[in-house]
Amino acid sequence: MTDVRAPRADAVRNRARLLDAAELEFADRGLDVSVADIAARAGVGKGTVFRHFTTKEDLLATVVVHRLERLIADGERLADTSPAETALFEFVTLAAGQQQDELSVLTATDTVNDQLDDAQSRLFALMERLVADARAAGVLRPDVTGEDVALLICAPGHVAGFAPGRGPDLWRRYLGIILDGLRPEGAHPLPH
Known part of the structure; x- marks a missing residue:
């Protein structure tokens, strides 16, 4: 039947x-x-x-959820199969790269629905897991949080966007600086 x-x-x-x-x-x-x-x-x-x-905003939110779902799946695969440092830094690179593509406009949606809220919560939980694993492995400075890393993902493209005549991969330079700043070697305590 x-x-x-x-x-x-x-x-x-x-x-x-x-x-x-x-x-x-x-x-x-x-x-x-x-x-x-x-x-x-x-x-x-x-x-x-x-x-x-029902609306164009609903369609936009669904597109954003699908993008987040793919990113979460990639992060979970990395967390399950790679050493902690590799998992965290490759995930940050993937997420920062996604911010550079033409779809970064999609992260600007103010449309919130249960699906989007759930996907964002799972993404932040994944970030906390990756950060906790990296801290436990001694490859991440101990005062960095998952929220810190999640916010830093957007920084490379934002910073590179101010450079005159920038190349399409300039964001990778700033991502390298950020990733080095997350490592425990030579780190000074963070304020606040």
Whole structure:
């Protein structure tokens, strides 16, 4: 007997195409992109968008959640399979790199829903785990918190954005400075 509550295959396919198209449209054109443009890129009608997402903000929040889910999965894989220092620093590099791509605009969403709130909470819990593991292994200064590291992920791109004529990988230079500053060698106690 078929479960009548299960989504039809074409509806699942359309939702996936909408999410992919929305991610690309938001990246290419920013938050002002129209629902019609997203629908056109996905090859569906505008009504299909609203059958899956009640508002454009709901669609944006879902795209952000999907990005966070991929990042969390990468971080969990690193935490489970790599030495503590490698896991933390590779995760920070992945997350900082994600901030550099054209989709960094997606982190600016003010849309909060339960899914987004849950994904952000799990991301911060992962950061705390990676930091605790690195501290226990003696490869991270003892006064650094998961919140410190989470906030520092955004810094390389922000700083590099002020450089005139910057190259696309300049953020990596500042990430290197940040990662060296997280190591315990030569660290002075942090204020506050």
